[in-house]
Amino acid sequence: MTKKGNARERILETAGRLFYENGYCGVGVNQIIEEAGTAKATFYQHFPSKEDLCVTWLDSMHEGSEGARAAILKSPEEPVEKIDQYFTDLERFLEERQFRGCPFTNTSSITEACCEPIRKKIEEHKISIRDFFRDLARQFTATDSRAKEIGDEFFLLYSGATMEAQNLRAIWPVRAARRAARERCEQEQQK
């Protein structure tokens, strides 16, 4: 049993997987600690509550995804290629996870029950993605206000694609979003 000292990590990792697969409501603390191989009290020593654990998980998810977006922004590729890359990455991500959608959005849907600390993380994450798309649009639009319009549009295409891929258990929404975003990018550049 070489599970000393890293109990916290094991819990976080296990919970993340389970939350994503079954949803926040679909996972019990018992299941988490059992699969993580820790004791009940150990869990509560590291996380004040299940909710706190969820916040921590979303936090770590957010940080991971932000790096990927920053890398795309900085890459020397053409804008249209960056767009392509983003949506192709999304396609792979969703397929690998069997169309289970966005962890943040899924958690959001527990609406009222899902209280402030969690809501705040979700907002942070989504605004960060929207800003990524705005930044990306700045790389091929004429004015800043136009960049905001196009960026917001891409943001909605991304969000809709992720959600409907989940709802319909199909990949076509992501491909439709990529196609639309590429077309728009090309249109802007022709102006």
Place this chain on the structure above:
Amino acid sequence: MTKKGNARERILETAGRLFYENGYCGVGVNQIIEEAGTAKATFYQHFPSKEDLCVTWLDSMHEGSEGARAAILKSPEEPVEKIDQYFTDLERFLEERQFRGCPFTNTSSITEACCEPIRKKIEEHKISIRDFFRDLARQFTATDSRAKEIGDEFFLLYSGATMEAQNLRAIWPVRAARRAARERCEQEQQK
């Protein structure tokens, strides 16, 4: 207390409201029957299970919304006006309900736990909306394959707008979706 014969209706109405406000997982049968003012056994006389009740609720939601979409399609207005109307209606809908998003999508986020009968209703509903947008696009595009592209794009804009209005508790995503859809419509008509 003359609560004769309408117990079923009271349960369905109450459950619909609670499911929408708190999510399927966030509402218990106990709460439903208490607010509906019926006994537990009365609940189970009308609905085989909580899951079944949810399906019935989604069904009724679907029927209501389908009528509205059919009316828009048939109206004599210009396409761009129809688009405007759809997203303006959506805006009002979400504002009135304090940005709680789409009942179907919210229910979908219970992922695995949310089993087939419910998943099927969600798919039906979403495909019906996508087809609405494709039909709408046919009214202003040159070819059928182009109508599908534009329709799917509108579908994603609608879905993203609804979801992000919920995530961010803000109305701007819906407005951004409307603006983008209008622009696209005008572009197509100019060709």
Place this chain on the structure above:
Amino acid sequence: MTKKGNARERILETAGRLFYENGYCGVGVNQIIEEAGTAKATFYQHFPSKEDLCVTWLDSMHEGSEGARAAILKSPEEPVEKIDQYFTDLERFLEERQFRGCPFTNTSSITEACCEPIRKKIEEHKISIRDFFRDLARQFTATDSRAKEIGDEFFLLYSGATMEAQNLRAIWPVRAARRAARERCEQEQQK
């Protein structure tokens, strides 16, 4: 739907079958009325309670079995043949019903919950069987007191055989009982 007027009979028949197959506790009033094709209130019009229905069922079972025993007693066969016939009938009965034992005994095992009216029927039935065996023993024993001893012994063999065929889901206990009873009969006659 030719189910007019014989609702009572249908309920009784259905309940009998279900009680025997699943035990008194394992059958609900809902199941009975559903399989009998009657309404709830119709049930309670014919039987004041589930318990009363059970008493009625046991009553009818008792009457049926008593005739068979009387026939054996009166038949012109040799005693040893009568014993053989009784246990062979029992063997067939249990095999046909997949070793579900004695309806009376099974009902008795609900002990305390099983209240007086039912208990009384069970006692009546069992005493009637014991008396049958005593009468049978009188046909081949020298004295009346000996007949009682042998009759009681047969009664216990029969009861044990029925019960253990059920417990062990096997037929051998009935065959062992028959063998023992025959042997005893022959011993008595040799004296």
Place this chain on the structure above:
Amino acid sequence: MTKKGNARERILETAGRLFYENGYCGVGVNQIIEEAGTAKATFYQHFPSKEDLCVTWLDSMHEGSEGARAAILKSPEEPVEKIDQYFTDLERFLEERQFRGCPFTNTSSITEACCEPIRKKIEEHKISIRDFFRDLARQFTATDSRAKEIGDEFFLLYSGATMEAQNLRAIWPVRAARRAARERCEQEQQK
């Protein structure tokens, strides 16, 4: 209230008493935990289910009774005395418990609902008793095959006596069984 560590024991003890008095179906988990003075979750921490608790209870009953039978087999007494002792013990057991019969048999009568793990325990117990009687018979019969016949006969006498003492709420069936068994033993020894 210092009820530490012994919750499991209290539950098992209470449940055993209640199962025996009222039958498996006649006792609810609520009643058990109330009389045991524990919380519901405590119950389920110790026993996966009510059914599982029943199996554990039957197990402990079995072990207790097996010791008693082994002691009789090993004792230096005459066979006829051993028989006498067994049935006299049974008489006391049943009288002390107000003729509530055999815990195993009573549980068996829930027929279909009573599923495999429980059925298996019942079979084990009954076969163990039958084997005891066969072993006992070996101590006074000439051949092994004869021992099996006589052993099985005693087994049925014991079973019938226990059951009918319960059905009739009387002690005479046990006494009749003892008498018959003793007689048979003496007959065998005279050969």
Place this chain on the structure above:
DNA sequence: CATGAATGAGGGTTCATTCAT
């Protein structure tokens, strides 16, 4: 730093029975 026994509140579901019609 880690443990496992204990908890109160609530989960969804079924029970035998009664009521107005």
Place this chain on the structure above:
DNA sequence: GATGAATGAACCCTCATTCAT
């Protein structure tokens, strides 16, 4: 003579959390 909607109590079980050790 028959109906079906309505009931309160009880069913078995799981939840997130806390406690003494």
